[in-house]
Amino acid sequence: MKRAKHQDVFAGQPPGKVATEARQLRKQAGDWLKLRRADAGLSQADLAARLGLKYYTFISQVENGFSRVPTEIMGAWASELGLERAAFARHLLMYYEPELHRLLFGAEKK
């Protein structure tokens, strides 16, 4: 969803920095997850409820590219989206640990 910096509120906020590669890749992962969730016909709240989360805010946190899908719930996340667990984890690894992914699987299309 929409993101905005509020640099006008506090002068201490550093000036706009170019997002790091890690951050850009996490955002791409978030966008991909958002699409897969939409394909599954689930809202953020639906997915959170199915994953046993009290609030859906963490789903948003991940889809906005600020956090990763934790390894502990990666399998459940995949299942709720109707995706094969290993393929899901492998695809996310491409964003979260691109070098490791390249070493393990070689180049792959995003």
Next chain:
Amino acid sequence: MSVVAFERAQETGMWSERELNTIVAALQAALAPSTGREWETGTTEKGDAQFYLLGPLPEQACELCVSRIGGRYVLEDGLGRLLFEHRNLDIIALHARAAVPSTPWLMVRAITLWCAIRSAIHEKLEPMIAESEELLVQFAPQLAAFA
């Protein structure tokens, strides 16, 4: 009877300036330039406001997230663990400040600085102490004679 006026929390939409000021002020130490941390805001698909405290480069991963859902504030860490929830943002901000992951390298820097200051003090003070001791040794017998 005096009544304390509590500001009612917004139900939805982006953060108000007051809300952002409250959170950023509570995290002022965590956001000091030397920590390399930054913050950003965003919204959920329902339009609920989120505040993200981001760690240093290169990962800039979310360390803490404050969200406002239906007038209730929720504090989570970067792994989605629910840390605290309350209707009062000031209380949430206090918990956020306490929940900021410690940065051991900051401690190392503080200790290094302390050692440098101590060493500088010793370097300056030791000759002065030695000099005053010498003076005392010289003048003590004379002072004793006067007494």
